[in-house]
Amino acid sequence: MLQQGIIDPGGKFTDGRERFIIADRSHMNKSPVFLDGEDIDAVKLAKSAVYAGTRILLETAGIGTRDLSSFFIAGAFGNSISPGHAAAIGLIPALDPEKVIRAGNAAIEGASQMLLSMGIRKEAEEIVGITRHVSLENSPDFEDLYIQGLVLEPYEI
Numbered sequence: 001m002l003q004q005g006i007i008d009p010g011g012k013f014t015d016g017r018e019r020f021i022i023a024d025r026s027h028m029n030k031s032p033v034f035l036d037g038e039d040i041d042a043v044k045l046a047k048s049a050v051y052a053g054t055r056i057l058l059e060t061a062g063i064g065t066r067d068l069s070s071f072f073i074a075g076a077f078g079n080s081i082s083p084g085h086a087a088a089i090g091l092i093p094a095l096d097p098e099k100v101i102r103a104g105n106a107a108i109e110g111a112s113q114m115l116l117s118m119g120i121r122k123e124a125e126e127i128v129g130i131t132r133h134v135s136l137e138n139s140p141d142f143e144d145l146y147i148q149g150l151v152l153e154p155y156e157i
Helices: 037-061 075-080 083-088 106-116 118-130 142-148
Strands: 019-023 033-036 071-074 100-104
Touching (some): 071 075
16 A cells, blocks of 8 residues: 555555555455554554564664564565565565565464484573573664654664
């Protein structure tokens, strides 16, 4: 919708409409399927939280998006979205598409591998030993970044 000019980067409809009909089901005597401002706002809020978290993690690591060799998207949602569209609204950083890896259900896959392989379990334990917890809610920049992230536009740092 953003790329087609139906909504602006603030998530508002550009032509004064109140909703965008995805499927007109009147021929089936059913209500249409549509997106309205509340739906777009929900996407913006979720996107903004991911944006703020990503920015804080990159800044904590002292790196920018160009320093990333890969960017993993996990879960059913991550597996079903278009990385290009996700980058266009700033859900993920604007990266070379080859760097974006859809990891599927990484939690179940990782747990399965750890149950089946002592070597992988040992590797996971080593990773835990070098992993640093970053508390996003305690970051002094979180609120400002969250507000910045409410705009639907690509980013890189």
